[in-house]
Amino acid sequence: MDLNLRDIRALVAVAEAGSFTRAAERLHLSQPALTVQIRRLEEAVGARLLxxxxxxxALTTTGRELLPLLRKSLRDMENVLRDARALGEGESGTIRIACLPTFAASALPELIIGMKHDVPRVTFQIRDVVASTVNALVREEEVDIGLTGGDVPDPMLEVLHAGVDRLVVVCPGEHPFASMRRIGVSDLAQVPLVLTAPGTSVRAVVDAALSQWSGPLDIACEPTYMMTAVAMVRAGLGVTILPETAREVRAEPGLVSKEINDPAFVRSIAIVKKRGRTLPSITGKFVQLMRQSVRTR
Incomplete structure (x- = not known):
């Protein structure tokens, strides 16, 4: 027979109260019910305890020897139950998230601050990676949720919320684009371009949008990271196209961002999880916060 938490609590209460009557009152039990619990515990340990x-x-010799062990077991089990209840109710736990670098450097810090204000015991494991890696990490369950870019055709991923991230041109303040009210594909085709590397979600959108131009394009360089693209623009190598939410866009006071007059320059973004998997309660709470920061069309 296994030890029962209520039976252990009953013995500790009787030992502390020195009375079945007082122990029963403390536990809100009838004396016969308390007696049943004590007998059940004695059967489990195979010895008389009272x-x-x-x-x-009074405790028997065996009861006196077991009492410290039972008290410790009671504390340990109550701690486990308290921690389990906190996890189940979303009052503690670890949020494992993979997300696009633009999201990690823009909305994510404020979201973490807000979450920690509401749930001080929360911790975070963050992977800021390109969209394809976000999807892979969620699919392989190395993280619980992802903020990814582009379409999500993977049947193993479930989209919890979908939104958009509009792309803008980033150029030096003295560049001709800086004074233009409307910038279109034909304008972009006339200048050197600093584009993020193939395989990134931003590049996929840019390539699709620029495909409507039949002539050649002047691609000056293809850095992987947005901050590198910004540095290339600052150095005068060309203009770049980045999400308007990217903090890299605002990191350089000498650069300006301009809207592109073309609806094709919009990147789809989505909050995803692995299909068929239940999110931890605390992660579900964080997803609700994330929804508020993801712009919809």
């Missing part, structure tokens, strides 16, 4: 007569109750 000597009881009409006047008093």
């Amino acid at each position: 000597d009881r007569n009409s006047r008093n109750v």
Whole structure:
């Protein structure tokens, strides 16, 4: 027979109260119910733990020796139950998230601050990576949720929320684009371009949008990271196209961002999880916060 938490609590209460009556009152039990719990515990350990007569109750020698162990077991089990309840109710736990670098450097810090304000015991594991890696990390369950870019055709991924991230041209303040009210594909085709590397979600959108131009394009360089693209623009190698939410766009006071007059320059973004998997409660709470920061069309 296994040890029962309520039975252990009953013995500790009787030992501390020195009375079945007082212990029963403390546990909000009838005395017969308390007696049943004590007998069940004695059967589980295979020894008598209490000597009881009409006047008093006392621990047996075995009971005295077991009491410290049972008290420790009781504390440990109550701690486990408390921690488990906190996890189940979303009051503690670790949020494992993979996300696009633009999201990690823009909305994510404020979201973490807000979450920690509401749930001080929360911790985070963050992977800021390109969209294809976000999807892979979610699919392989190395993280619980992802903020990814582009379409999500993977049947193993479930989209929890979809939104968009508009792309803008980033150029030096003295560049001709800086004073233009409307910038289109034909304008972009006339200048050197600093584009993020093939395989990134931003590049996929840019390539699709620029495909409507039949002539050649002047691609000056193809850095992997947006901050590198910004540095290339600052050095005068060309203009770049980045999400308007990217902090890299605002990192250089000498650069300006301009809207592109073409609806094709919009990157789809989505909050995803692995299909068929239940999110931890605390992660579900964070997803609700994320929804508020993801712009919809």
